[in-house]
Amino acid sequence: MSELLAWYDRERRDLPWRRTRDPYAILVSEVMLQQTRVEAVIPYYLRFMERFPSCDSLASASLDSVYEMWAGLGYYRRARNLQATAQAVVLAGGFPASLRDLPGVGEYTEAALASIAFGRPAVALDGNALRVWARYFAYEGAVLTTAARRFFVERVLGLIPADRAGDFTQAVMELGARVCLPRQPRCLVCPLQSGCQALARGLTGSIPAPVARARRQKVALCALRIRRGDQVLLERRSGDPFLAGQWVTPWFFEPFAEVGPGYVERFPGSSPRRVGTVSHGVTFRDLTVEVWEWETTRETCEPEQRWAGPDARLPRLASLVLEA
Ligand code: SF4
Structure with a gap:
């Protein structure tokens, strides 16, 4: 995975939440980035962090003022959950060792926070990461299943370098967002090309398996x-x-x-x-x-x-x- 990290060191975007290891700031960015594009999140993140720069300030704010700073981002349940998480952190006197004990912290957020903020080896599987790993391992089944997640976690955990767990997580996300694209993956410039099984077997167009969309x-x-x-x-x-x-x-x-x-x-x-x-x-x-x-x-x-x-x-x- 050294090629992946070298690529990340060269190509990474300078995003505001990448300039800190503050778990609260990283939590805010991860919650905002769920269902919202990076470019759209940046101004909201900066405004939010200016108004609520710490867990304490968010925990003690009125819900109306939290909604006000969230207005336009959509999916307001995220804002409610984020405040509940901040309140639990304040009550516990800090982020607990088991991040999953926090309200509003699911499997993905736990892994992202554990690796990016605390440098622990953990496999964060958002949509981008699932696509990258499904192709890398030529996983032809449905990716939004417990079995698929277990398959990826078992294989990816061993690939994470002990001293760069957070960068590894962000490198995979960045690769999914900019190189391993849903329709036309840019395999020629991909740092994972030598080990990618979907590329080797000509399966990049059919993996990941399409997800049945709910009717609108x-x-x-x-x-x-x-x-x-x-x-x-x-x-x-x-x-x-x-x-x-x-x-x-x-x-x-x-x-x-x-x-x-x-x-x-x-x-x-x-x-x-x-x-x-x-x-x-x-x-x-x-x-x-x-x-x-x-x-x-x-x-x-x-x-x-x-x-x-x-x-x-x-x-x-x-x-x-x-x-x-
Ligand atoms: S080689 Fe292509 S399909 Fe494989 S991970 Fe890289 S961009 Fe994705």
């Missing part, structure tokens, strides 16, 4: 933009788990004709008008949001509601509703 569900929503001057009404979302607990413009799974009149009565003003639709994809759902707007004369609002100015940081879907 189409969902229609209606959102209300109730304005008062340059402010807009927000509600804390409750009920269904989608964005639960967050401040968003009111929205519903029912059409405007069902839910709009009740709001018009409570927030009277100009006539509501349909301003357009917004499309947004989340996990397995494609949302189409019909946006309605009016100006109200009411100054107060109700419990779990507030008026927000133009610079409020909101979840992505709520921002799209404001821009429609």
Whole structure:
């Protein structure tokens, strides 16, 4: 694996979380990088670390302020879990030897943190690493299975150099992101080419085995933009788990004709008008949001509601509703 590490030393991107061994900072980056691209994460990571530079600061923050710094990254459960992890670390007086005991730390995060922050040999298997190892060992079965993970862990553990466990983990991730690409792996420049069994057997196009995709569900929503001057009404979302607990413009799974009149009565003003639709994809759902707007004369609002100015940081879907 010396070629892999030499390649990493030459080619590694200078990312903010690679300039530290602080386990908290590495934890934040790993959680943000789940389901989000590196380039998109960088500004969020920098802002988040400026606001919450330590486990203590994150643990004692209000959940609203954590959501505010997460707004736009999506998958808000990650933010809740990250704060729960920070609170557990503070309670324990530091990161415990068994990282898996921390709430919100799964198999992948445990291995990434153990190797990158603590230099312990551990095999972190995210999507990129699974693709690299499936090809390297010409593993033709489904990769998202316990059997596949066990197969890779057993073989890869012995390849990790004792003095560079963290770099090894990051080198594999980097290789998957930039060389061992899903569709057209760049085998000619790959530092693993001499040992890669998929390359030797002409199987790079068929490994990893395709994953059966869940069918996406189409969902229609209606959102209300109730304005008062340059402010807009927000509600804390409750009920269904989608964005639960967050401040968003009111929205519903029912059409405007069902839910709009009740709001018009409570927030009277100009006539509501349909301003357009917004499309947004989340996990397995494609949302189409019909946006309605009016100006109200009411100054107060109700419990779990507030008026927000133009610079409020909101979840992505709520921002799209404001821009429609
Ligand atoms: S040689 Fe090709 S298929 Fe094998 S690990 Fe490298 S890029 Fe991936």
